[in-house]
Amino acid sequence: MSFSQDVKNEILRRRVTKPCCNVAAAYAVACFGKYFDDRGVVLQTENEGVAAFAQKVYRRCGVQGEVLRKERPTGPVFEFSVKPAEEVAKMLALFGHTGKETALRIRAEHFKCQKCSQVFIATAFLCCGTMTDPEKSYNLEFLSTRHALSQQLEAMLAEHDFHPHRALRKGANTVYIKAADHIEDLLTFMGAGGAAMRIMDQRLYNEMRNKTNRLSNCETANLGKSVQAAVQVQLAITRLRDAGALAALPEPLRQTARLRMQYPDLPLAKLAQKLDPPVSKAGLSHRLKKIQEAARRLPDPPPAEKEADHA
Secondary structure, eight states: OOHHHHHHHHHHTSOOOSHHHHHHHHHHHHHHSSEEETTEEEEEESOHHHHHHHHHHHHHTTOOOEEEEEOOTTOOEEEEEEOSHHHHHHHHHHHTOOSOOSSOOOOGGGOOSHHHHHHHHHHHHHHHEEEOOTTTOOOEEEEESOHHHHHHHHHHHHHTTOOOEEEEETTEEEEEEOOHHHHHHHHHHHTOHHHHHHHHHHHHHHHHHHHHHHHHHHHHHHHHHHHHHHHHHHHHHHHHHHTTOGGGSOHHHHHHHHHHHHSTTSOHHHHHHHSSSOOOHHHHHHHHHHHHHHHHTSOOOOHHHHHHHHO
């Protein structure tokens, strides 16, 4: 089951008890279903529970509708509809519409209590909403073929600080939210607090994984620098030894060179403790730089020696 269906099933578990909220839910079905006019109302959904919910809220409002199961190659579709003329007349009277409006607009008088807008938006999501799996990305959308309704829905979401955006995609008006924290707030607002917690958990996991990756990359980079520095020191010591110049170095540098060649992979902090007497890591680093400087001061080998070195 998809994350969208999980969200819808969680919303469906919330009870709608007040008569005004039932009207708001029924009105959302009309506004965001397949069609709503003087022929009646039709909502098609892949979720059987959504169709049953639509039938229930209409029945509570005194309007009878039916639910049919239709088989499709991609799976069954459940259709809730109100089509008998007498029931359509009741529905239009309930919503204050003629059924002949050229541009359908949401009537604010159907929101009589604070929860009516919550129920309306939640039911709109049941009818036309989708939610991307948070393991992949954060995106919640409402899709509608009605331009004016999408504008008004965007305004309603903005009034509650969910920061929606709107776009036209493949002929469908899309109202969408991409910010994870705003999606969490909207899901909680619609009655899907469990889904909101799953997004919070996923965000925390993603943040921890990203932090771990950054630390790992940083450690890898630092390790690479350390290995490169150690190789440069060993090359300098080898050059001094081959030139017979090690004996000319002060005793602390000779001791440091011997230990570095004896323990080529030992970290500086531990190598510093093997010196007699032990020195700090910074002190050891200073000595290694002196050794490299001494190697750089050596004259370049004659061409024959260079060719022999490459051979």
